[in-house]
Amino acid sequence: MIASGSKTHTSPAPTVETQLATQGGWRVVVLNDPVNLMSYVVMVFKKVFGFTEEVARKHMLEVHEQGRSIVWNGLREKAEAYVFTLHEWHLTAIIESDEKN
Amino acid sequence: MKRIEVRLSLPVVAPLLDVIKTSADALNGRLAASVEAPEMEVEYSDTWRSELLASQNTDVKTLLALFDSEFFTSGVVGFDEGNAEAIVRASAAIRLYLREHYLQPLGDETLESGDIEIDELQEPVRKAFMCYLFLATIQELIIQHLDSSILGS
Numbered sequence: 001m002i003a004s005g006s007k008t009h010t011s012p013a014p015t016v017e018t019q020l021a022t023q024g025g026w027r028v029v030v031l032n033d034p035v036n037l038m039s040y041v042v043m044v045f046k047k048v049f050g051f052t053e054e055v056a057r058k059h060m061l062e063v064h065e066q067g068r069s070i071v072w073n074g075l076r077e078k079a080e081a082y083v084f085t086l087h088e089w090h091l092t093a094i095i096e097s098d099e100k101n
Numbered sequence: 102m103k104r105i106e107v108r109l110s111l112p113v114v115a116p117l118l119d120v121i122k123t124s125a126d127a128l129n130g131r132l133a134a135s136v137e138a139p140e141m142e143v144e145y146s147d148t149w150r151s152e153l154l155a156s157q158n159t160d161v162k163t164l165l166a167l168f169d170s171e172f173f174t175s176g177v178v179g180f181d182e183g184n185a186e187a188i189v190r191a192s193a194a195i196r197l198y199l200r201e202h203y204l205q206p207l208g209d210e211t212l213e214s215g216d217i218e219i220d221e222l223q224e225p226v227r228k229a230f231m232c233y234l235f236l237a238t239i240q241e242l243i244i245q246h247l248d249s250s251i252l253g254s
Binding site for chain 1: 134137194197210
C-alpha cells in the first residue's frame, strides 16, 4: 500500500509510478446467481454505487444474461471496500486486475 | 418515517417460521454465500469473514424480530427505514441457504425461472420452497414501497 504522500517524492519516481498504476487497475465484477431477485440486484447497485435506475438495470441485465458485469474500476483499496459491501448484500462479487482480459 | 404494515395469514406463514428459524440458527456461524475474499493476508481475510458474519447475524436477528408475540396476535408485520435494509439482506441470506440445503433437487435453472408446481413437490422441499417464495415477497414489498427510504438511509 502506498501512502498518498508518495506522490510528492521525486526519487525513485519510476517505482512509485509503477506502483500507482498497479493500484489503479482493478475492477469489481458481479457474477450471476440463481437466487437474488432482479429488483433486489438493481436496488443494491443503486445504493452501493449511486447508479441511476437505468444504469443499475443495465448492469443487472448484464449479470443476468452474460453471467457477469464490471460495475466499477479504480484503486484496489476502494475495490475491496465495494466487494465487501456487495458481499454484505449477498451478491457474488470479485476483484480482477484490469490486466486480465 | 415512512412505514408499511402488512397483515399476513397466520395459518400460512406460521408453519414457514420453523424453516426460517432453523435456517437462521444454521447461519449463526457461517456465511450464506460462499464468499471469495480478494487475495490478501490470512489475518485480513479472517477479519473480512468475521465482519461479514457479524453483519449477517445482525440482519437475521432483525428479520426474526418481525415475528414476535404481537405478530402471533395480530398477524401484522411492519417495515420502515429502521429495519427494511436488514430484513431485505437477511431474506437474501436465508434464500441462499434454502437453495443450498433444500432446493438443489429443483435445479438452478428451474429455480431461476420460477416454473415450479408447488403441489407436485414433496416435503421438505415443498415447505422450503414456500418459505423461499415468502421471503422473496417480503423483499419485493420492501423494494417497491421503501426503496427510496432505504437509499436515503
